[in-house]
Amino acid sequence: MKFKLSGVCAALAAGVTVLAAAQVGAQELRVQCYSDGNECEVTGDIAKRFEAANAGVKIVIDKVPYKAVVEQLPVQLAAGEGPDIARVTDLGGLNKYYLDLTPHLGAARAKYWQDNFASTLDWFRANAADKGIYGLMSQLTVTGAFVNKTLFEQAKVPMPPATATWDDWMAAAKKVADATKTPFAAAMDRSGHRFAPLAVAYGARIFDDKGAPVVDAGYQTAVKKFVDWHKNGLMPKEVWGGVGGSQYRDAFEEFANGRIVMYYSGSWQVKRMDTQVTKAFDWAVAPAPCGPAACTAMPGGAAFVGLKRTKQPALVAKFLDFLATDANYKELMARTENIPAHLGVAKAGVTYNVSPGAKAALNSFVADVAKIAKPNYQLQGYRFNRAVFLPTAQRLGQAVAGEMSADDAIKRLTADIAEQVAAASK
Amino acid sequence: MKSSTARTPWFFLTPNLVIFGVFTFLPIAINLYYAFTGGVQLYPKDRPFVGTENLATLLDCGSYLDPASCKKDIFWRAVWNTAQFSLFQVTVMVLFSLITALVLNRKIIGRGFWRGVYFYPVLLSPVVVALIWKWILQREGVLNAVGVAVGVPQTLWLAEPGWAMFWVIFVSIWAHMGFYTLILLAGLQAIPADLYEAAQMDRASPWRTLTRVTLPLLLPNLLVVLVLAAIKAVQTFDEVFVLTGGGPGSATTFVVQFIYQTGFQEQVRLYGLAAAGSLLLAVALIALTLLQLKISRAEEAGERAR
Missing domain, CATH: 3.40.190.10 (Periplasmic binding protein-like II)
Structure with missing residues (x-):
């Protein structure tokens, strides 16, 4: 028994030594x-x-x-x-x-x-x-619009050109939705990041002269336009209005199920599109939609x-x-x-081993990189960019749900951003 | 010898007291400290003392009845949503639990099976419950599919504020009523059978038996159920967060979600404001607990007087 015990002890000691040595050696x-x-x-x-x-x-x-x-x-x-x-x-x-x-x-x-x-x-x-x-x-990543090409072809509506504005795209998508009995023209991921290119396209500078984030006239125009698109039934209420707080929600399922004609998301969805959507219908990435101020996307x-x-x-x-x-x-x-x-x-150049559709989509996103407007780059590089993104999702969500007007949403958004930035600076 | 006997209870109590102290009293103390400090720093020593500023921010309102007039409108929307939810959920759930317990206490066929059926949802995780119901209630969900098949137009059950609140209450009742039914059932089974025999001999009607025998004797259990359900309702978070995310807009945002969002979801985490929110929630919970104590003491006093 004594022999056995000492044997066990020796084995344990050896094990501990080996483990300790391994710990010392391993990084x-x-x-x-x-x-x-x-x-x-x-x-x-x-x-x-x-x-x-x-x-x-x-x-x-x-x-x-x-x-x-x-x-x-x-x-x-x-x-x-x-x-x-x-x-x-x-x-x-x-x-x-x-x-x-x-x-x-x-x-x-x-x-x-x-x-x-x-x-x-x-x-x-x-x-x-x-x-x-x-x-x-x-x-x-680069944000951008995925378009259901099959629906455009079925509706015999031509794709808007590269210079087309958000309004042009919404009008074309509405025509397609009406002709093909698709429930909605478009949807955008519930995210302030995705909303930013729309705002900049309509003239938002995002930052004032002192470098502080500001909900300026351009941003306000975009907010009103966006809320109206929901009110007019061009966009499904449940994406932005159906969720509370600043939670993220994408609209991929809506697009994949053929319930929307145009889906504003980003380049990270290409793989998912290729594997899950290609078999159902043809899709493409539209050039960055324009506004009076810019044709831009968000990096x-x-x-x-x-x-x-x-x-x-x-x-x-x-x-x-x-x-x-x-x-x-x-x-x-x-x-x-x-x-x-x-x-x-x-x-x-990178050789992607993907389908021709996915390759074209990636090329389209790469082409949009050159169009990205300065305020979008600045916003992406801003330390507290989520202090802009998250309240945007929350307040626009409330306006879309009908809980407050677009004007009230803008007032609350301005106050939220100011509060967050002030607190972060303390 | 005497002192060693006196120390024995402490010997057994100490482990629990330590756990309780570390995981309950210490967080309460930390929460109190955070509620009176500001900034975004996590370490208590780095946080500047701001007095009652956080509480004042939450309580800054034109009218408490109109969240739009409040500085932190979401907090007050959450307060009123929580109050509305608690009132309806607790009332309806206790009523249904009582009815179910009364039915399950009778000699019905497959009584064990039915008791299992009502208790089963209690065993499910709140997240699973919410995901199942989300699958049923979403635009392309089962309920709309059935509705459309029989000619009912598609409804946005979770994207219309009124419907969303209805379903949040419904799902919560479905998930929890089994637990309260069980408590009431135990109470019903504790009522001596001879009282019912006496009522029968006196030719009391079933309604009279219910109101004069069953309910008075079940009252202590009913009070426990009522207070437990109210406390749980005020703390509601996980099911609703998964089911609606607090939406549409803020229609089903409750106080605990506001605290979570302010303290953990935003990029700029306002721990002080979140802690102040939980302090106010604690005040509401303490009030409910005191109410329970008062009612049960009054009940005990009444029994002693009888």
């Missing part, structure tokens, strides 16, 4: 990742190659729902907890938790990042004086950011830099069917 990075499609899986595949090239390194991809990134991660970070790397969409808002990769990259690689991600590095920064490199855009996307709380900043920078290399980034874009934010990769 583990935890990557919190949400996915629109297969982003986390593709990142995981690339991470395996990183592990193979760096003995003793383990990259753990923790796949989480989008809600966890939006609602739980900021609280975790504020409490000093959280992963080493996270895939986020609130690019500027979480700036104070970011790890500046610059000192870990080395001069040559830092220049590579600055050259190739010149158009998006600002989105992560706190202010104009901030020159840090904080994250890698894993997905550059956006998700990014992998290093977090200050990590105990292995150099390894975080090394892994993100590995993802940012031309070959890996190109693979990430091709396999996830996303638009590259890497200028070099964009210039060289």
Whole structure:
């Protein structure tokens, strides 16, 4: 018995020693990742190659729902907890938790990042004086309108040209809806981000001269127009009016079920369209709808950011830099069917293994990137952009539901944005 | 020896007291602290003291009856929605639970089965309940499909404010009445059978037996059910949040959703305002609990007098 006990003890001691040694030798990075499609899986595949090239390194991809990134991660970070790397969409808002990769990259690689991600590095920064490199855009998105081509053909209504305004598109979609007995002309995802291009097209500057967000005349025009489209039955009430608070709701199901002629969403829906809609009807992406001020879209996307709380900043920078290399980034874009934010990769072109329809759609979104108006870029890069987006969804939702007039919604929206920005500045 | 006997209860109570302290009293204290501090910082030490500013913001109203006149209109819409929901849901649910308990207490065929049927929804997760009903009630849902098949026009059950509130109350009653029915059923079974025999011998009508025997003896259980249901109604969140998201507009936004939205959903998280909202909610819950205590004490006093 004595022998047995001492044997067990020796085995336990050996096990603990081996485990401890493994702990000392292993370098583990935890990557919190949400996915629109297969982003986390593709990142995981690339991470395996990183592990193979760096003995003793383990990259753990923790796949989480989008809600966890939006609602739980900021609280975790504020409490000093959280992963080493996270895939986020609130690019500027979480700036104070970011790890500046610059000192870990080395001069040559830092220049590579600055050259190739010149158009998006600002989105992560706190202010104009901030020159840090904080994250890698894993997905550059552009908003845009999906059109049910089959319904247009059945109605024998020509597609509006590239210069067509939102009003032209709504009129054409209404004609198609009437001719084909489709319940609604159009729908837009319930999101202030999606509403922003409509506002800018109708003259919204989004920011005043001091750089503070403002609900100006252009924004107000767009609000009134949007509420009227719902009142007149051009848009289904349940998308914006059927949900409470500032909750997001997309209108993909409505489009996929042939209940709307035009659907305003964004490039991240292409994969879903290709797999779920193509078999039902022909669809296409319309050029960015215009207004008196601009033909514009809203940029956006998700990014992998290093977090200050990590105990292995150099390894975080090394892994993100590995993802940012031309070959890996190109693979990430091709396999996830996303638009590259890497200028070099964009210039060289990405070969997407997709259907001709999806390819045409992606090309249409890429063409819209050049049209994006300055206020849309500024809004995307604004640290508190969600303080504009979320109240927009809430107040417009109330107006669409008939709870308040468009004018009252504008007043409340103005007050909400001012309150949020003031509180954030305290 | 005596002191060791005196310490024994503490020995058994301490683990529970520690858990209670950490997970109940400490959060209450933190909530109180947050309610009187401002800013967006999470750590208490980083938060500036603002006194009663958060409470004043929530209570800043032209008229409490008109949410549009309030600075935080959504909060007051949520207050009135919660009040409306609680009033209707509790009244109707207690009434239905009572009727169901009375029926299930009789010797009917398949009594065990029916008791199971009424209790079954209580076992379901609130999220599952909400998702099932959402599937039934959405525009392309089962209810509209059946309606259209028999010639009834399609209705937006969850996108019209009146209908949305109706269905929120209905679903909540469906999901919870089994629990309250069970409490009432236990109360009914505790009423001595000889009282009914005596009533029968006196040729009392069924209605008279109900009002003079059953209901008076069931009153303590009814009071418990009423207060429990009221407290639960005021705290309603998960089912409604999944079913309607608080919409259309803010037609089914309740106080707990306002607190959650203010504290956790917005980019700029106003923890102080959310904490002040939960403080006001706590006041309402304390009032309900005190009412329960008062009624049960009056009941006990009445019994002793008899």
